[in-house]
Amino acid sequence: MLSRKFAFKCCVWIFSFLVTPSLCAKILGIFPTPGRSHYILESTLMTALVDAGHEVTIVSPFYEEYKFTGNGSYRQIILTGIEEAQKERRKVINLFEHKYFNPLAAIYLMNKIGLKQTETTLSHPNFQNLIHSGEKFDAVIVGQFMNDALKGMAHHFGGHLILFSSVGTSTWVNHLVGNPSIPSYTPEMFLSYPARMTYYQRLKNALFNIVYNINQQLIFYPKQNDLLKKYVPNSIDLHEALFNVSLVLMNTHESIGFPTSTVPCLRAIGGFHVKQSKKLPSNLQDFMDNAKHGVIYFSLGSNVNTSHLPLAMKRALIEVFKEVKQRVLVKSDDEEFSNISENVLVQKWYPQQDILAHPNLKLFITHGGYASTIETVYYGVPVISIPIFGDQRMNAVYVETKGFGRILLWQDITKTTFSNMVNELINNPLYMENARKCSVLLRDREVHPLNSAVYWIEYVLRYNGAPHLRVVSLDLTWYQYYLLDVYTPILLAICLPLYVIYKTCINRKLVKLKTS
Secondary structure, eight states: OHHHHHHHHHHHHHHHHHSOOOOOOEEEEEOOOOOHHHHHHHHHHHHHHHHTTOEEEEEESOOOOOOOSSSOEEEEEEOTTHHHHHHHHHHHOOTTSOSSOOHHHHHHHHHHHHHHHHHHHHHOHHHHHHHTTOOOOSEEEEEOSSOGGGGGHHHHHTOEEEEEESSSSOHHHHHHHTOOOOTTTOOOTTTOOOSSOOHHHHHHHHHHHHHHHHHIIIIIHHHHHHHHHHHSTTOOOHHHHHTOEEEEEESOOTTTSOOOOOOTTEEEOTTTTOOOOOOOOHHHHHHHHTOTTOEEEEEOOSSOOGGGSOHHHHHHHHHHHHHOSSEEEEEOOOGGGTTSOTTEEEESOOOHHHHHTSTTEEEEEEOOOHHHHHHHHHHTOOEEEOOOSTTHHHHHHHHHHHTSEEEOOGGGOOHHHHHHHHHHHHHOHHHHHHHHHHHHHHHOOSSOHHHHHHHHHHHHHHTTTOGGGSOGGGGSOHHHHTTHHHHHHHHHHHHHHHHHHHHHHHHHHHHHHHHO
16 A cells, blocks of 8 residues: 555656656736727737736736636736727817928927826825735736836836837837937838838938937936826835836737838737637628628727718718729718618627638728737738828838838828728739738748747746846946047047147148238
């Protein structure tokens, strides 16, 4: 009997050494942005961590029911009232009031939105309860969107700081991790220039970069630091928190944006949220299956109230949708779009990914949100981009540069311009061909991007924040980074002798003139 027990214990002991123990960590995700499209990305990432066996806490304005296959746990701390307030603002705010886009005004607006959103999050009773709970986490993942005070939460909760960026490399992130942001070939988001800029564009891009960085250092960061000190007891200085980022997960890929330099802690996971397509609801399935000439899908996203569309633009859209031979799916809550004609189906919501996956879809008319752009590329669908605000202009430039879509500014929409562009995109096979080429590039990955995201988060946990990924440039002063301390003595060494020679020559000439 003893020998059997001893043999069993030996087997257990040997098995425990042969099997690598799974990493189970406490991970906090802070995602206060009240946009549903942002939340879809963020919740996809966090639920994957649950399936990987981690204890996950997510702070956001949204609540969702989930069924998990892993051994992890999922706790939701809801920032109640924020989603409802956003819905009310959406009814009132008219994004089409300003006909012309001013990049400098965009800086002011983003400052205002960012500070308001950050204070609303930090002061929320549910988040304050977590702040004062004394709870600790192994990692804190923050949704990167003008909320820099929240980066101080990593120090407060004792975890490694990881950022999730809903776009690719940007001025918001680059300087935090020492990633080169060269204005000569890195367009600023609000300027929406192509990577190959003209001289005038490079000049304007460089000046905007300077203005934006001055704004960040002298105005925005100090105000964010004040919020951190106000709502978080014994918090560190924000400047110390900002440059202690272990990892940045970027929702991008070379098939979508412009290739840029990236330091080791920047990891691209674009397309991670795209799920396997499902069968459509019966009414949509029949509508698309029986579309002899294909289907056009029109959606301006969840943040645009279609009732605010300028009247001339709305009439142009309706007239063209009436006349095209394709069937049209219109996402709108505006009654003016209802009962357009038999070939047009209007609903308040559509399962977008499943529609994009349908083989009969010929064209997607979109606002150009980044998540929608990635989904479009994944399924290889030509695009008409109608950018309205934020990063949408930049995304539209990506689409047009890659050759699978066109930009049509909402200010320029008439029945003629819209009809001509719809016909061009549908009848020219080159757009579909380019869309499918980009789709192949996005899908051709060494590992699935969601698995890659989980791997790199666990990598940071395994190696205590992965300090070996941190670049030395973060420890340099600004004049060391730009080599001013090197160039200055070199220039002096060249200029001083030249100046002495020049003065000597002048003095000799003066002496000769006097003697003559």
